[in-house]
Amino acid sequence: MMKTIRFGIIGCGLMGREFASAAARWSHLPDMNVRPEIVAICDTNKAMLPWYTDNLPSIEQATKDYRELLANDAVEAVYCAVPHNLHEQIYCNIISAGKHLLGEKPFGIDKAANDAILSCIAEHSDVFVRCSSEFPFFPAVQRIGEMIEADAFGRVIEVNSGFMHSSDLDPAKPINWKRMIASCGEYGVMGDLGMHACHVPFRAGWIPRNVRAVLSNIITERPDGKGGMAPCETWDNAALLCEATDPASGEMFPLTIKTQRIAPGEKNTWYLEIKGTNAAARFSTRNPKLLEVLEYKGGEQTWQQIDTGHETAFKSITGAIFEFGFSDAILQMWASFLYEMVEGKPIRKFAGCATPAETAVSHRLFTAALESQRTADVVVV
Numbered sequence: 096m097m098k099t100i101r102f103g104i105i106g107c108g109l110m111g112r113e114f115a116s117a118a119a120r121w122s123h124l125p126d127m128n129v130r131p132e133i134v135a136i137c138d139t140n141k142a143m144l145p146w147y148t149d150n151l152p153s154i155e156q157a158t159k160d161y162r163e164l165l166a167n168d169a170v171e172a173v174y175c176a177v178p179h180n181l182h183e184q185i186y187c188n189i190i191s192a193g194k195h196l197l198g199e200k201p202f203g204i205d206k207a208a209n210d211a212i213l214s215c216i217a218e219h220s221d222v223f224v225r226c227s228s229e230f231p232f233f234p235a236v237q238r239i240g241e242m243i244e245a246d247a248f249g250r251v252i253e254v255n256s257g258f259m260h261s262s263d264l265d266p267a268k269p270i271n272w273k274r275m276i277a278s279c280g281e282y283g284v285m286g287d288l289g290m291h292a293c294h295v296p297f298r299a300g301w302i303p304r305n306v307r308a309v310l311s312n313i314i315t316e317r318p319d320g321k322g323g324m325a326p327c328e329t330w331d332n333a334a335l336l337c338e339a340t341d342p343a344s345g346e347m348f349p350l351t352i353k354t355q356r357i358a359p360g361e362k363n364t365w366y367l368e369i370k371g372t373n374a375a376a377r378f379s380t381r382n383p384k385l386l387e388v389l390e391y392k393g394g395e396q397t398w399q400q401i402d403t404g405h406e407t408a409f410k411s412i413t414g415a416i417f418e419f420g421f422s423d424a425i426l427q428m429w430a431s432f433l434y435e436m437v438e439g440k441p442i443r444k445f446a447g448c449a450t451p452a453e454t455a456v457s458h459r460l461f462t463a464a465l466e467s468q469r470t471a472d473v474v475v476v
């Protein structure tokens with residue numbers, strides 16, 4: 096029997112539309128026994144709503160006021176994708192209203208906001224709450240996750256994880272809320288891209304002990320969209336060198352987490368590289384089919400290039416040899432949210448959204464990184 100979970104969306108911008116589109120093609124996942132139905136939408140900007148009401152016949156409520164959506168008993172769960180300065184208040188209100196929540200990263204504009212969200216979750220243990228993170232659902236990353244679970248890497252030598260953009264290299268790009276401290280937060284690029292780069296290492300248990308961060312603000316003013324210039328104060332790029340512990344061996348290893356908005360030539364590159372004594376693996380969305388694996392059993396050290404197809408955590412109607420992309424990752428992530436909500440645990444260790452506890456570790460790391468930048472010192476996480 097198919098179970099339906101009725102959703103509201105708060106924040107109908109870029110990411111709200113991705114969820115609506117995923118929900119509209121749920122039949123893509125033939126083995127799911129739970130599906131989302133979007134019954135309510137909310138955005139303070141009325142212009143965002145017609146795309147939804149034109150395309151989703153299930154919508155019964157469209158409002159500018161998220162409190163009205165939360166007062167709607169038909170709404171059982173909420174996807175919230177709003178600017179970072181609104182996370183604390185709106186997420187806490189959603190949870191206190193007894194609605195399940197998939198919230199967006201960074202899950203609070205700063206550590207104090209994240210702490211407040213986690214306290215609210217602790218007071219409402221009947222509510223299922225997760226943070227969005229879609230990149231682990233690329234089939235190559237699922238394969239790497241299986242290697243981690245099988246202890247295939249041996250002793251971890253080094254892990255490099257990151258997320259790079261390049262469109263901010265253009266100094267003529269007008270400023271928006273993601274480039275302002277008041278709405279994006281002091282973390283800057285780490286708040287925007289950091290959780291994506293942290294998720295797989297944290298899930299593997301590779302938790303930073305300390306960090307030396309080098310943060311850069313490369314373009315310090317941008318067109319304000321009204322003919323003038325506005326200060327652009329957020330960190331554009333962040334390079335974090337962390338000491339992490341391998342839970343299996345108890346030994347330390349270097350973990351680098353790089354997030355950059357100004358990475359020349361990179362459009363939307365999420366990457367992960369793991370080097371161990373028995374195996375190494377690397378993947379980048381730059382070449383989203385390609386998984387590279389080196390297995391060391393003595394003798395020649397050879398990188399194998401594996402062409403991944405559509406081998407997904409949640410069975411898809413797409414043929415196994417066909418390519419996988421961003422919107423497929425979003426669909427898989429949504430499947431994981433609903434699956435875990437109903438079943439009580441992820442289908443596989445690396446096929447789950449980020450947990451609130453994982454977001455808390457990311458906030459400890461980014462807060463330590465800000466201090467490291469200020470003091471030019473290594474800071475305990």
Ligand SMILES: NC(=O)c1ccc[n+]([C@@H]2O[C@H](COP(=O)([O-])OP(=O)(O)OC[C@H]3O[C@@H](n4cnc5c(N)ncnc54)[C@H](O)[C@@H]3O)[C@@H](O)[C@H]2O)c1
Nearest residue numbers: 106107108109110137138139140143176177178199200227
């Ligand atoms: N998972 C990902 O890959 C990914 C990608 C981009 C952004 N994000 C995250 O998603 C969130 C939103 O980013 P976006 O790119 O969708 O931004 P966006 O600017 O495209 O959309 C945000 C929407 O929220 C609306 N909004 C603002 N205040 C509101 C309020 N009080 N009530 C209701 N709606 C309100 C805005 O009008 C806007 O339409 C952020 O937390 C961001 O970090 C995640």
